[in-house]
Amino acid sequence: MSAMDKMKNKAEELTGKAKETTGDATGDRDLQAEGKADQTTGNLKQAGEKVKDVFE
Known part of the structure; x- marks a missing residue:
């Protein structure tokens, strides 16, 4: 997850x-x-980004 996405x-x-x-x-x-x-x-977006991180 990019830092910018985390902040947003x-x-x-x-x-x-x-x-x-x-x-x-x-x-x-x-x-x-x-x-x-x-x-x-916001919470769902964070969870989605974490899932993407797992598969990258």
């Missing part, structure tokens, strides 16, 4: 966490759900 995926995960936290604090369920989705996407 981690940034997406952290952005999602921030959105989720903000949604929790403000009672905005849409923002909270969007944050969780962003975190999941």
Whole structure:
């Protein structure tokens, strides 16, 4: 996994966490759900990159 991909995926995960936290604090369920989705996407991308690394 390239370092740039790792940083992008981690940034997406952290952005999602921030959105989720903000949604929790403000009672905005849409923002909270969007944050969780962003975190999941970031985690899945990281997992996909790890699988690619195994086969390279």
